[in-house]
Amino acid sequence: MAFDGIVVANLVHELKQELINGRIAKIAQPESDELLLTIKSPAGQRRLCISASASLPLIYLTDTNKPSPMTAPNFCMLLRKHIANGRIIDIWQPKLERIIHFTIEHLDEMGDLCRKDLIVEIMGKHSNIIFCNEEGMIIDSIKHVPAQMSSVREVLPGRTYFIPDTMEKHDPLSISGQDFIETIDSKPLPLAKTIYTSFTGVSPVVAEEICYLSGIDSSITPKELSEDIKLHLYNQFTIYFSAISEGDFKPAIYYNGNEPKEFSSLPLSHFSNYTRKDFESISEVLDLYYSSRNAITRIRQKSTDLRHVVQTALERARKKYDLQVRQLKDTENRDKFKVYGELIHTYGYNLEPDAKKLDALNYYTNEMVTIPLDPTKTPQENAQRYFDKYNKQKRTFEALSRLIEETKEDIDYLESVQNALFIAQTEDDLAQVKEELIDAGYMRRKFTKKKIKIKSQPLHYISSDGYHMYVGKNNFQNEELTFHFAVGNDWWFHAKQAPGSHVIVKTNGDELPDRTFEEAGKLAAYYSSMKDKDKIEIDYVEKKHVKKPRGGKPGFVVYYTNYSLIIDSDISGIQLVE
Known part of the structure; x- marks a missing residue:
């Protein structure tokens, strides 16, 4: 999905309507690279979320508040010092760059009226939030970029702010027809790529749209086009971008079934196979799509240490398993040594002294075998040597089989914890997985920290037929659901031979309809390591047939009779109880 210059222009248009002449009532920094501004404007109180996350940079108006750290970070304190209660007098975008300037008027320590610029750069991993004075000098930024990190531009206090023009792109809002034609002619690339690499703020999707509207194949090069066709392309290009100057934006999300495939601020006609849903506000579009994705990204970042612990333990266990299997393979011939010992006892009486082998009939297989002998030992000693070999390998086989x-x-346990980390949605979920790893001995408890009360609960769904379905998010919850919450006639679901959640359906003594079985199976498929497969096999059985093996790890069960169904992992139509 493209957070391009057109989306930024739509945001600027919307923010101007909502925030101009608004006063900054509160400044918070809930994450190291994120600001949350509460602004009291003529349109009412609004919250502006600004994220400079390398993986998910964004800016939008939201109704959601976020908890802030007990001690505000330095950048947050600096902004509070300078622009708390400041008035936003202008919001603007340079050309069609993915940059938004907030010009803020405030009183300094002497009571004089001053202006500062808060500059938000939405540029992927180079995203930043930069605070400058009226002369364009950087006061500070949420991310410092020294010369060692970038040879193009330093972002440090005291440096002059500028926009690096590394791509030498043209402004699509002001380019003339002649310059447009000369620009596209200068690149021997497919037409769509030529457009989005030549003009500021144009994404590949928009470049494809312009080619589609012009009726031109986007894969041919500009050199293959006649002058009339190039002029026609320029006219279509100008018409498309004129909507930005006129503020005629149409925010929408395009869905492929239930999956959002793209969002845009201007219509995308070439997405005719997708379902289009229109919105009044681009912030609503960004909030709907990115807020959930942003939450998942944050949880992924915060689970890094736990995932590293699990991955390291898993790699170690898999290497250990491979070594043990190879060692077990070496004991496959143990019975041969027992037979050798018996044959030496049977036929060794007529051996000549210093014999190096014994040819004998194996009465188990009725075949002749040649048995190597140690010429320095007697037949009885050779036989005992083979019996000792047999007994040693037998003991090794038994020990290795257990190991x-x-x-x-x-x-299996670590893979189930890995799956629990993958489906974790909140910090409480992570805390519960961490507690599980501590109990299992994979992590040590830090006694210096105060123990936090964990509030994580299983997911709760309601089937289309009104039955309550519960999904464990980790092994502790799986254990609780299956052996303490569910009763004998409730139904239990799990992905076959794969790490995943236990799903419990409360029957209340009823016979479940087929649709509820299918929806519970979908939940078991979705919350398993197999969720990306087209079809997943699900085992289901009444809870009374599910047993916990003695000494088994949390969440591990056995069952000997079960039903199975093949299902996909699409849970979009199942109601989640918040």
Whole structure:
């Protein structure tokens, strides 16, 4: 999805209507790279979320508040000092860059009226929030960029702010027809790529749209076009971008089924196969799509340490398992040594002294075998040597069989924890997984920290037929659901032979309709490691047939009779109880 210059222009248009002459009532920094401004404007109180996250930079108006750290970061304190209660007098975008300037008027320590610029750069991993004085000098930024990180531009206090023109792109809002034609002719690239690499703020999707509206194949090069066709392309290009100057934006999300495939601020006619949903506000579009994605991204970042612990333990367990399997393979011939010992006892009486081998009939297979002998030993000593070999490998086989089973259980357990980290949605979910890893001995508890009360609960869905369905988000919750919450006639679902959540359907003594079985199966598929497969096999059984093996790890069960169904993992139509 493209957060391009057109979307930024739509945002600027919307923010001007909502925030101009608004006063900054509150400045918070809930994350290291994110600001949340509360602004009291003539249109009412609004919250502006600004994120310079490298993985998910964005800016939009939201109704959602976020908890802030107990101690405000330095950048937040600096902004509070300078622009708290400041008035936003202008919001503007240079050309069609992915940059928004907020010009803020405030009183300094002497009571004099001053202006400062808060500059938001939405540029992928180079995104930043930069605070400048009226002369364009950088006071500070949410991310410092020294010369060692960038040879193009330093972003440090005391440096002059400028926009690096590394791509030498043209402004699509002001380019003439002749310059447009000369620009596209200068690049031997496919037409769509030529457009989005030549003009500021144009994404690949918009470049494809302009080619589609012009009726030109986007894969041919500009050199293949006649002058009339190039002029026609320029006219279509100008018409498309004139909507920006006129403020005629049409925010929308395009869906492929239930999956959002693209969002835009101007119509995308070439997405005719997708379902278009229109919105009044571009902030609503960004909030709807990015807020959930942003939450997932944050949780992924915060679970990095836990995922590293699990991945390291998993790699170690898998190496151990492979080694044990190879060692077990070496004991496959143990019975041969027992037979050798028996044959030496049977036929060794007529061996000549210093014999190096014994040819004998194996009465188990009725085949002749040649048995190597140690010429320095008697037949009885040779036989005992083979019996000792047999007994040693038998003991090794028995010990390794137990160890392999234990190691496989460790791998299965760690894969289930890995799946729990993947489906974690809140910090409480992560805290519960961390507690599980501590209990299992994979992490140490830090006694210096105060123990936090964990509020994480299983997910709660309601089937189309009104039955309550519960999904465990980790092994502790799986254990609780299956062995303490569910009763005998409730139904239990789980992805077959794959890490995943336990799903419990409360029957209230009723016979469940087929549709509820299917929806519970979809939940078990979605919250498993197999969710990306087209079809997933799900085991389901009444809870009374599910048992916990003695000494089993949390969430591990056995069952000997079950039903199965093949289902997909589309849960879009199932109601989640918040």
